[in-house]
Amino acid sequence: MNVRPVFACAAAGIALLTFGATNAAADDLSTETLEVSPGEVRPGDTVTLSGTCGYADFTVPAPTESGALVPTTLTGEKDTAGVWHITGTTTVKENVKPGKWSVLFECAPGDVGVGEFTVVAETPAPQPAPQPTSPTQQPTEEQVAVKPQGAAETGALEEEPADNTALLGVGAAALLAAGGVGVWTYRKRAR
Amino acid sequence: MVTAAGLATTMLLAGCGASSQAPRPAPATSTSRIAQDIAPPKEISIPRIGASSALVELGLNADGTVQVPPVDAPMQAGWFTGAPRPGAPGPAVILGHVNGGGQAGIFARLHKLTEGDEVLIGRTDGTTARFTVTRADQVSKKHFPTNEVYGNTDGPELRLITCGGSFDHDAHSYRDNVIIYATLTG
Numbered sequence: 001m002n003v004r005p006v007f008a009c010a011a012a013g014i015a016l017l018t019f020g021a022t023n024a025a026a027d028d029l030s031t032e033t034l035e036v037s038p039g040e041v042r043p044g045d046t047v048t049l050s051g052t053c054g055y056a057d058f059t060v061p062a063p064t065e066s067g068a069l070v071p072t073t074l075t076g077e078k079d080t081a082g083v084w085h086i087t088g089t090t091t092v093k094e095n096v097k098p099g100k101w102s103v104l105f106e107c108a109p110g111d112v113g114v115g116e117f118t119v120v121a122e123t124p125a126p127q128p129a130p131q132p133t134s135p136t137q138q139p140t141e142e143q144v145a146v147k148p149q150g151a152a153e154t155g156a157l158e159e160e161p162a163d164n165t166a167l168l169g170v171g172a173a174a175l176l177a178a179g180g181v182g183v184w185t186y187r188k189r190a191r
Numbered sequence: 192m193v194t195a196a197g198l199a200t201t202m203l204l205a206g207c208g209a210s211s212q213a214p215r216p217a218p219a220t221s222t223s224r225i226a227q228d229i230a231p232p233k234e235i236s237i238p239r240i241g242a243s244s245a246l247v248e249l250g251l252n253a254d255g256t257v258q259v260p261p262v263d264a265p266m267q268a269g270w271f272t273g274a275p276r277p278g279a280p281g282p283a284v285i286l287g288h289v290n291g292g293g294q295a296g297i298f299a300r301l302h303k304l305t306e307g308d309e310v311l312i313g314r315t316d317g318t319t320a321r322f323t324v325t326r327a328d329q330v331s332k333k334h335f336p337t338n339e340v341y342g343n344t345d346g347p348e349l350r351l352i353t354c355g356g357s358f359d360h361d362a363h364s365y366r367d368n369v370i371i372y373a374t375l376t377g
Contacts, residue, residue, distance in 0.1 A: 143281030144274045147341040149255035151332035155289035155354030155365045156262050
């Protein structure tokens with residue numbers, strides 16, 4: 001019998017396989033159970049698996065399969081009635097999305113034991129309470145709220161060459177005018 | 192000729208940058224209680240260079256530069272109201288011309304101040320703040336040390352600013368600023 005394909009697809013067809021298990025149990029006592037404790041976990045939590053399998057040819061260790069648990073194996077002993085009591089421990093995978101998940105093991109060919117559990121969102125790490133800001137920790141207030149741009153224009157040359165030319169022109173005109181007045185006065189007196 | 196002379200005078204005034212900008216109010220300064228408890232400055236006296244002047248209020252020009260006293264009254268100094276008042280924590284700033292209007296300015300000899308010289312600031316409440324010079328710098332206007340001049344200080348300090356260095360005829364402006372740093376000592 002090709003067992004592997006059935007095991008691999010078990011997670012996708014639990015209901016169908018459970019139906020098959022019921023039929024198998026009636027035939028060869030391959031009754032199986034699997035419980036997950038605790039039933040509500042968070043990523044990284046440790047969980048305990050415990051179950052039974054009545055299949056006569058069941059062997060341990062029995063590997064588990066789950067989308068949310070790190071793979072492990074189940075071990076145990078068979079009681080006098082021929083039922084295996086098996087246990088194992090594992091952890092919830094990190095970054096698992098919250099929701100309902102399952103874990104299973106193969107009790108008999110085509111017959112799996114299934115346990116269900118719920119993954120809840122990881123509790124955010126508690127944030128440190130905001131500390132009251134002491135005066136020395138406050139953002140530094142600018143003593144000059146708006147700093148002036150650039151340098152200060154605090155000087156003007158007494159005279160500039162270009163301006164001197166203009167001023168010399170004014171002076172020359174004044175001298176010419178004074179000279180003219182002098183000549184006019186001299187001539188007037190001469191008459 | 193008279194018109195040309197008048198134009199020349201206008202160019203001189205504009206060259207100082209004092210009258211070419213529309214002034215705007217100085218920004219609010221620190222509102223700490225200490226700052227408000229100190230009366231505004233009224234006058235400055237620098238015995239070492241024989242300079243003394245009343246102080247006018249200066250703010251910011253529209254382009255963000257600091258206002259300066261009227262260049263045609265070069266013996267007038269002013270204090271920048273956007274900075275803390277002299278004696279309050281922070282850098283108080285006082286500006287004056289090195290010259291203007293054909294005569295020497297109030298800070299014509301500011302560059303002669305050296306470490307240890309005193310600067311006295313009289314306040315409107317009659318008190319006087321005594322500052323001691325700690326440093327005298329002459330820096331290019333192209334690399335004006337804004338943070339050193341206007342940045343936060345541990346205690347009450349004072350900055351005195353005027354022009355210095357050679358004159359740039361094209362820019363109608365001195366190439367440097369003389370900056371005196373002083374701390375409150377009394």
